[in-house]
Amino acid sequence: MTDGGADYCFECIGLASVMEDAFSSSREGWGKTVILGVEMHGTPLSLNCYASLRGRSVCGSLFGGLKPKTDIPLLAQKYLDKQLHLDDFITHQVNLQDINKALELLLEGKSLRCIIWMDQ
Structure with a gap:
């Protein structure tokens, strides 16, 4: 369907098996997997090391990268304004x-x- 994998894959469920599937679905060479879901069962994440050596990458994004100490007061002020x-x-x-x-x-x-x- 994607002719070689997706450039970006997003995992939002919080299951290690879905995280692995998202990583496997990314394009070889430059595919990026962003993990948004929180794995609550403590299941280890098993990724193919060879795939990462071939250019696939994975990163996490807790709260969309929000920095609570600086960003929450800024957002609160924007709401009040x-x-x-x-x-x-x-x-x-x-x-x-x-x-x-x-x-x-x-x-x-x-x-x-x-x-x-x-x-x-």
């Missing part, structure tokens, strides 16, 4: 007693971000 419009991503708001409804909306793919009010 109305330069970052996060409110547009809120699709639902529910009270704490309706938390199961929030989970249902998420599982059904109907909710992007839901605020759960604790004090109402």
Whole structure:
């Protein structure tokens, strides 16, 4: 389908087997695999060393490369200055007693971000 592999492969699930598949799917010579998912089971990652010698590479990206100490205050200020419009991503708001409804909306793919009010 890609005539030799993909230039960039992204793994977002967090399974070592999918990380290995993504690496194997990258193009020989310059393919790059970016691992975004977090492997929670402690499964070791096994990659073909010969493939990396032939130009394939793999890197990780935790939180998209965000640096919490410097970037979070900057993002917070942009939000307060109305330069970052996060409110547009809120699709639902529910009270704490309706938390199961929030989970249902998420599982059904109907909710992007839901605020759960604790004090109402």
